[in-house]
Amino acid sequence: MVMLPRGTFTMGVPAGEEERETVPVDVRGRSSPQTRVTIAPGLAMAARPVTRGEFAAFVAATGYAPGSSCWAFSNNGSSYEYLERAGLNWRDPGFSQADNHPVVCxxxxxxxxxxEWLSRRTGHVYRLPSEAEWEYAARAGTTGARFWGDANSQxxxxxxxxxxxxxxxxxxxRRPQFSFRCNDGFVYTAPVGSFRPNPFGLYDMLGNVWQWTMDCLNPDxxxxxxxxxxxxxxxxxxxxMRGGSWSHLPWYVRAGNRARGHATDRFNFAGFRLVRER
Incomplete structure (x- = not known):
């Protein structure tokens, strides 16, 4: 866990960012109006998303049985699609994973x-972050679309x-609106912590897997x-959900971007990380 410093930040995206990032017109405005938010001291966030191995320990200890269908990225040769596929699950998301990869599905x-299981086991209160807590941690004191800057190739x-x-x-x-102009060396998920952290020392805040937050859906x-x-x-x-993934177009992978999913849906491009209460 990484202790997050107290701080005030501007949640949401400034005018012009969505146009510059080629966000489709019909989904613009979800990250506005910008709002000043103060995060109190004492909140700790996991440095990395929960891994497949950690989730396996939970399943082994409790007998918990997640469902056996999962939304998956599909390529039909001409377009990007996401289809719900029976038989996919966190053990078999449709591609190979090791225990140090982020759990998906x-x-x-x-x-x-x-x-809840981890809280009972440790005596500390663990939970999903709020949207505001997540965005504060993802920005880590920066104000751009991504904590590393706006250069697509970085x-x-x-x-x-x-x-x-x-x-x-x-x-x-391979056009720029469909892919970042670089090679990260992974087709699907990567082991957590494989890339450089943000200024708060948090890994995989953007990319790898989308991350669930606690918040209910609100349109903006x-x-x-x-x-x-x-x-x-x-x-x-x-x-x-926040953060983007290994399979999503560049405009999705931004600190201020907001996505959604039904609470019972599973995706082979989405996982989670936890915070520990003060």
């Missing part, structure tokens, strides 16, 4: 079950992203509290 509900030093490695392996579109940041608390109103059957 886990739902928001699965992530919370893991956090991404592979810091994150496992949709890059030229992925495009070459799966014969995908209207009503976001100034203390960074979890938003428990809105569509709570759907929860927010």
């Amino acid at each position: 886990v739902s928001w509900e699965d992530a919370n079950a893991y956090a 991404a592979c030093q810091f994150a496992n992203v949709a890059d030229l490695t992925l495009a070459s392996a799966l014969n995908l579109d 940041l209207s009503g976001q509290s100034s203390d960074g608390a979890t938003r428990t109103t809105g569509d709570c059957a759907t929860r927010m």
